[in-house]
Amino acid sequence: MNRTAARPQPSPEAVNTGRSITFSGVSKSFALRDGLPTRAVDAVDLVVPAQQFVAVVGPSGCGKTTLLRLADGLIAPDQGSVRIGAAPPVPGPGIGMVFQTARLIPWRNVSDNVRFALEAAGWPATDRDRLVQEHLRQVGLERWAAHYPAQLSGGMRQRVALARALAGQPDILLMDEPFANLDAQTRELMQEDLLALCAARRPTVLFVTHSVDEALLLADRVIVMGGGKLLDDVEVALPRPRSIAEATRLPAFAEQRAHLWSQIRHLVLADPASAFFGRHNGPETRG
Numbered sequence: 001m002n003r004t005a006a007r008p009q010p011s012p013e014a015v016n017t018g019r020s021i022t023f024s025g026v027s028k029s030f031a032l033r034d035g036l037p038t039r040a041v042d043a044v045d046l047v048v049p050a051q052q053f054v055a056v057v058g059p060s061g062c063g064k065t066t067l068l069r070l071a072d073g074l075i076a077p078d079q080g081s082v083r084i085g086a087a088p089p090v091p092g093p094g095i096g097m098v099f100q101t102a103r104l105i106p107w108r109n110v111s112d113n114v115r116f117a118l119e120a121a122g123w124p125a126t127d128r129d130r131l132v133q134e135h136l137r138q139v140g141l142e143r144w145a146a147h148y149p150a151q152l153s154g155g156m157r158q159r160v161a162l163a164r165a166l167a168g169q170p171d172i173l174l175m176d177e178p179f180a181n182l183d184a185q186t187r188e189l190m191q192e193d194l195l196a197l198c199a200a201r202r203p204t205v206l207f208v209t210h211s212v213d214e215a216l217l218l219a220d221r222v223i224v225m226g227g228g229k230l231l232d233d234v235e236v237a238l239p240r241p242r243s244i245a246e247a248t249r250l251p252a253f254a255e256q257r258a259h260l261w262s263q264i265r266h267l268v269l270a271d272p273a274s275a276f277f278g279r280h281n282g283p284e285t286r287g
Ligand SMILES: Nc1ncnc2c1ncn2[C@@H]1O[C@H](COP(=O)(O)OP(=O)(O)OP(=O)(O)O)[C@@H](O)[C@H]1O
Pocket: 030, 031, 032, 038, 039, 040, 058, 059, 060, 061, 062, 063, 064, 065, 066, 067
């Protein structure tokens, strides 16, 4: 990919004042095949203030994705309430979702994938060409407008997914491991681009990741989840504006990384469903 063309160019008029995300006593269970319920999210209280970037980390199955789906209004809590600003969440253009895979429409080209989001958001037909161009410029994909998803790299497809999510001018961005499938170099460049976009547009972000490093490098706060509960809430001590390369060299990065990773390691080792269960708990458990 030509990186000189790929730097995001956020448009100033897109800056918004934003809404908060509030979970109050939220629990959500699912029925498993054997009929037993599993509590995916357990009595969660969390406020993400407007324009704050909160990352959620934790072992597989701890409820991270369920928390995002509750914030989007795709599923409703069994107990408690979720609020976007003062109102319950309503899926739609005001809430941008980006998933681990881009989920593009394969028979529409890049332009038309973004145009689809503009149509869904109710933008007048006369504005759509201009807005498609603007959103593609923001993610550095103007030159790829006529290409189809199958002709793009994984990183480019995620850029289209980001452009599509931004097309509704959301003040809320919910991101579920959006860079997990990318190679290390593309991931770091996408992280830098997301930092730049967020600095310019100031959305409220809830970002799920398995990577402690990614959480620290992007977020204002990192939440640790385990067994459906919020176990820790760490304010990131890295300055903004933030550069990935510089932030990783700061002592605060190493300290916070060690603090967060020790908790996640403990959760993984203590989880009976984990392949690591009982393997690293000290000499007395070995045999
Ligand atoms: N639709 C569903 N039906 C049944 N069980 C579900 C459903 N969605 C989630 N679960 C269960 O809820 C728990 C939490 O799942 P969730 O996907 O939120 O975890 P996660 O932390 O995002 O996991 P991962 O990191 O592996 O994506 C898991 O035990 C999962 O099996």
